Amino acid sequence: MIERLLVANRGEIACRIIRTARAMGITSVAVHSATDSGARHVREADLAVDLGGERPAQSYLLGERIIAAAQASGAQAIHPGYGFLSENAAFARACEAAGLIFLGPPAAAIEAMGDKAAAKALMGAAGVPLVPGYHGAQQDQQSFRKAAEQIGYPVLLKASAGGGGKGMKVVEKPAELAEALESARREAQAAFGDARLLVEKYLARPRHVEIQVFADRHGHCLYLHERDCSIQRRHQKVVEEAPAPGLSTELRAAMGQAAVRAAQAIGYVGAGTVEFLLDDQGGFYFMEMNTRLQVEHPVTEAITGLDLVSWQIRVACGEVLPFTQAQLPLQGHAIEVRLYAEDPLNDFLPASGLLQLYREPTAGEGRRVDSGVAEGDHISPFYDPLLAKLVAWGETREQARLRLLGMLDELCLAGVRSNRAFLQRILAEPAFAAAELDTGFIERHRERLLQAPGAVDESFWALAADAWLQSEPAPMRGDDPHSPWAARSGWRAGMPATSTLHLVCDAAAQRLQAPGQAHLEGEWLVHSVDGVEQRLRAIRQGDTLYLQWRGALRCIRRFDPTAAADAGHGIAGGLNAPMSGSIVRVLVEVGQQVEQGQALLVLEAMKMEHSIRAPHAGTIGALHCSEGEMVTEGAVLVELREA
Template identity: 75%
Template sequence: MIDTLLVANRGEIACRVMRTAKAMGIRTVAVHSAIDAGARHVREADMAVNLGGAKPSESYLLIDRIIAAAKASGAQAIHPGYGFLSENAGFARACEEAGLIFLGPPASAIEAMGSKSAAKALMEAAGVPLVPGYHGEAQDIDTFRQAAERIGYPVLLKAAAGGGGKGMKVAESEAQLAETLESAQREAQSAFGDSRMLVEKYVLKPRHVEIQVFADQHGNCLYLNERDCSIQRRHQKVVEEAPAPGLSPELRRAMGEAAVKAAQAIGYVGAGTVEFLLDERGDFFFMEMNTRLQVEHPVTEAITGLDLVAWQIRVARGEPLPLTQQQVPLNGHAIEVRLYAEDPDHDFLPATGTLALYREAGNGDGRRIDSGVAEGDSVSPFYDPMLGKLIAWGENREQARLRLLAMLDDTLVGGVKTNLAFLRRILAHPAFAACELDTGFIPRHQPQLLPAPGELPDTFWQLAADAWVQSETPLKRDDDPHSPWASRKGWRAGGKAEIELHLSCQGESRKVRAADTACLQGEELLAEIEGTRQRLRAIRRGDTLYLQWQGELHAVTRFDPIAAAEASHAQHGGLSAPMNGSIVRVLVEPGQAVEAGTALVVLEAMKMEHSIRAPEAGTVKALYCREGEMVSEGTLLVELAP
């Protein structure tokens, strides 16, 4: 019996689980950190419990507090979502010992597959082909160096206990191995509480194809087709689709049956994903098994018409799977993209701030949005920067691709940098449309996907000035509301009123004279551009105007040129924090000589590490940070003297 369900997670997955549970008549309980008290998943829950703290290690990773929250709220079951404790065998065992139902596999299955090293050994014994590598217990640098020399560079270092691209880095040569290993170990420890690593040969031009498996408590297990997740950045999936383009029915069956065999070998129960590398010849190699629901599960739901969260709840209740393998549907095609708060123009650094503007494309007609935020919410530096997922279904891949492009056009985000335009370029790229997919897609097409920012044209600035003036709130004149003095646009006898504005956008600044070349109607700006009448979105939020231009939304602000000149006198040679985060390593000391590219400080934000490096050779003049300190974006960290 499950009439109250606690969701031990946050963000879009917590919202997704709670919506399904409520539809099944189940009360929901949200747990949250201190800074997540007003988050969307908390607002949508029937009850909420404050775990305290801010970092995951102070909140969402504390097993005892989550168990206590379940007991205090009267919950009979816990859904772990994905990330945090979802693949933690100790958490699954703690739930069982507390008399709670864990909506996931048994702890023994998590232990068997949750450790990548153990999973590799298990698959090797079962005769499943593996990528060459080292998956042993020894974790010293000499062991990893010898393994890398044996299999050959480049090598991929991977967290033994994790997933989602965390604690995963590539070493191109022996000179990079020690620093790369240390960084990957720190990320793994921070994200999963386990720094153990394994190393594999970095396979060039592979496809990443994964199989969704599902098993019940009665020994039944089946696969729900496959997903292609080859479009990746830093080993983090960016675009996922189902079914995998170009897969023959025979190859689909072979991979599916291998995945089911792997799940049955460990007594698996619930939703899981077996991930493979697929080469151009059609040979596939076992990578890992994720013993949880995946971020990309909506594309499987779209092509099967099934609700996998509802299946999880029914399986946890002891019900058998409702279908046989032969009955599993495969209808049409679905594509999903992950919307992140990050800055593609600056190496995808995570972005933080307030969502001053947030508009979703809407659900229905092959469209689906899974998000965990709303307008006005804050994006903190403590958690994964994913805002949500956009999923489109079509009768074929091209229809799904075009529908998803339209969804991206209808999605508006302001207040934080996002990868929205980057996603649009991927879907619009001819190679993606032609199904030319592999894990090197983004690096190979980087010039088109990440073009260097160019100067905004005069037309943009003129439209921005007109929209700015017309979006100003009129001055209140109770005595004469039609008075020309009640207009923010001003008034001039015998002539046209003109206002001079100092505007800034994307690091550029212009002095522009508003001239009524366009007309603002609500949140649309009507303008004639190069002989064509166009409607552009122009939305004002406080001191910022969000203006659409060539498919992208640009934030325009007005500034005082005198104050800006005074603020521009920054300290020479100063290196500042590119985002909010925590200082995890200070690698230099005052007086130390450094070469260009030397790592000076390591900053952790949203469970990922970012190295602050010397832009040129010089001497460390001063340090303004220490290990363990939280810093804000723009904080001066290191001063270098040439």
């Protein structure tokens, strides 16, 4: 039995593994980068080892350092989580050579599915349906251009050595291919250390349905039902649910059996996921197999009652799966949303900074939160922006949907931008409630899903004034705490009570008086509307008040009207960094003429590339950055003069 387990990951999955290990009586060892020295997974582990470095390539991707950490800490096994080295066959072999148990499949199985081109051929031989595509060894532009023409546009470029949307580009027409190839190769190299690509037919309005498989070391392999992961942005999943709505019993069985054939064809052991595209005619096509635990595994746990992390450990220790396919439970429905530090209104760009406020929903029946952060943590630009996963279970899909909406309403987060409101809109969208799902869902409903928060009005300011005044520290008199002079009501002798405030929210400033129509009860502001009592979250932290109003958490501060106006002026024609990150390409030079929409720079943040493009035609007046340089959000990068 494993007595000490090293977790070779970070964030919410590291925390989840650590908690499961503790419940099984296993000592946990965390590893961390210099950036993550105070991270939540480090705080929760029994032991911690510093890998050094800031970026993944300097820490979590260094297999030799992780193995050395395991040996130094006395760990017998390594759990890779997902991402980083979880699908690295060389690392799995190195663990075995060092006498360590790798909590994943055999290295040969990882290799078989790690090269997506080879995996397609292997799956075809195993009788698993495939999407038309090119998976050849020739990686030159001409080979891809010829293949794309034969397949027919639009096509999808994918990294051969990985997934998660990294190195994935949709190409609508031939003129876009060259730039997309270059960008996809850079992303693939940065994320997986392998720039090889493949190209497939891009299916219109498919569903993304995946099958959770689990195999032991004794030849038993089961499928643990399916998950629908069609709600995606940037080819990354945002909402997942199990079981997939609207599938017939026959289709579920056919997909499950195909997934088991795929796993058996490579001698799989442990938890894995076989991913399919499902068309509107009921045809399904193999996309890839993730030879690891998936981010969305909690929805499978919710409908089966199984602990997949616990079973990873048990299977690695040689235990037999304790049930047959027919005995596998299927109970109710579960939905998961991924809470990201990102700005949905700015092309989902990742966000970084201090998590000034973070309050999770209360625990209860059918409610689960897997998180890797806590209030006061710093969200780094070097890693994936996933903060937490919120999971709701219900006896029906509708019950799970409403329960999850309630959880999101309770969630309070401030300091970094997040997709909380975006997730609420998805769950509330009538098409989602009706289970009208496909991978184009977000784009099709983007007008409603990507609405900017509404402007604040007089009713908001009245509530803000009451909440601000009542959350102020009382000017307490030591000799008489009951004196009216110790109150915060603005009491005046012989005159009406009044308190004048100057508050600012979303750059809008107001001079107002607290009307005294609402009162605080702890962190809740209570007021009445047409005789109905309503409660709004109101949290005061120093000179900042956070007030939940109409689905958004508003940040309110005091404003000094006598202070000098901000004299800072941006550089005329300056293009700013939309987020903190690293400049990986400078595509222009001073004095160069550029056209509207032309790419000027490529910025990398959280393992994704983002092109900075010219908003209009003009001349490059100055460059304020260079390749390899780290820049902060808002920094001026380029001066673009009008043509």
